[in-house]
Structures are given as C-alpha cells and as structure tokens.
Amino acid sequence: MKDFPQLGFGTYKLEDRDECVNAVTTALDVGYRSIDTAQMYDNEEYVGEALAESDVAIDDVFVATKLKPGNLAYDDALQTARESAERLGVDTIDLLYVHWPLNTYDPDGTLSALDELVDEGVVDHVGLSNFRPDQLEEAIEKLDAPVFAHQVEMHPLLPQEELRALADEYDHHLVAYSPIARNKVAENDAIVEIATKHDVSPAQVSLAWVMAKGSTAIPKAASPEHIRDNFAALELELDDDDIETIDAIENDHRIVDFDDAPWNQI
Secondary structure (H helix, E strand, O other): OOOOOOEOEEOOOOOOHHHHHHHHHHHHHHOOOEEEOOHHHOOHHHHHHHHHHOOOOHHHOEEEEEEOHHHOOHHHHHHHHHHHHHHHOOOOEEEEEEOOOOOOOOHHHHHHHHHHHHHHOOEEEEEEEOOOHHHHHHHHHHOOOOEEEEEEEOEOOEOOHHHHHHHHHHOOEEEEEOOOHHHHHHHOHHHHHHHHHHOOOHHHHHHHHHHHOOOEEOOEOOOHHHHHHHHHHHHOOOOHHHHHHHHOOOOOOOOOOOOOOHHHOO
C-alpha cells in the first residue's frame, strides 16, 4: 500500500500540455510524491505523460483523480474511471474522488460504482470532495469501501472545523485544496507577521498550518520557484503561539463558491 504524503501537488488550471508536464516533472524532482488531478481539469493525459517521463518510479507516486459531476451515473462512473486510469498510465488509480455531489450524483448508483471499481482493482481508495457533513455521513454509511479522503477548500481563512472533526471521527484524511487561498493569505497581517518571524513566505505558513491541523495540503503551482517554495513548508514548524494566532483569525473567506454548491443548497 502506497504512503499518502501530507503535502501533495495539485494540477488545477494546468491545462497547457507543456506547462502541465513541466510542472509535474519539476514537482517530482523537488520531492513531491502525491499528484492530484481530475477529469474536469482536462489534463489527466498530460499528468500521465509527466509520470512516464519522470525519473521517479510511478510505484512511488500516489496518484489521485476525480470523477466529473456529469460522469457519476453508475455506468458512466465505471467507464470514465477506466478511461482516467488509461490516460494517467496507471493500472490502478490510487485514489478516486467524487468531485462534486452534483448533477448526475446518485448516492446509490454512484457509490455502488465506486465499490465495484475497488473490487475490480481499477481503484485502490475511494474519496469524496465538496460534500456537506450530512452528505458525507450518508456516503460513509452507503459505501462498502472505507472513505479514504474528503477533499475540500481549507486554509487559515476557511478552517473547516466541522469537517476536520468528522475526518477524525470517521478516520479519513481531510485534504485541503486552495490551501493558500489563492495567495489571499499574503494579505492577512497575522500570517505575514508569522512569515516574517520565521523568514518564510505566507504561503509556507498557510501550508504548515494546514499540516499542523493533521490535514493534507495539495497546493497548485506552475513555476519552479513556487513549486519549491511550497515544498519547503515541510521544513517549517509553527510554534503554539503561531497556531493560536492563526486560529484566532475571524475572516472565513471561501474562494470556491457558486449558487449550486452543496453548502448553498441547505
């Protein structure tokens, strides 16, 4: 069973072939061993090319992708998951998420497909993404396979206390996308002050805080400089005062939000 690193590499918006391949190969060279993509990103093939080109053995890389909201009907989930594995160049997808519980999502049909994919060996682990707490608990109850991870937006400006508590209760990973809030953390005085104190970037402070909370961060970056800067967060150890200061930030700021988002349908 592959390790699931606490810092992974996100590929959202890396839609240009050369940019995506270069970013992923650079990330692997730097030391990342977890790559996150999605059918919606239209770059699974490019990620697969990078995995094939890298000097890092694919067996040493944890590869995650996500089903499109339009591909969640039982038959579609089965077919497109296999297509994702082929594009990625892997025999088994290490982690397959339901990207959003929207559109064709059906708890019975979709989750049954995930269980079948695990039984067939197409998928190793099952994940969910952007689920409300009630949707998360319903899915956990219906699935035969254990939920390995729940991926949501999380950063110091959106700390996700309830979902972190549920991750602890049900023993799955909480995976943070947009873990630096598209660099909005660099505009927060408290985070900037902590970054200055440690002589690091605000992004590193945000990533270190996410990991200190026991969650997994998957920052996206395109340039080698940002890829390396984010990875250096593994070397940053925030002290208790730093954590308390960040926890006290009152600004709950959601980056990814739209009318049909699950949390707006209550």
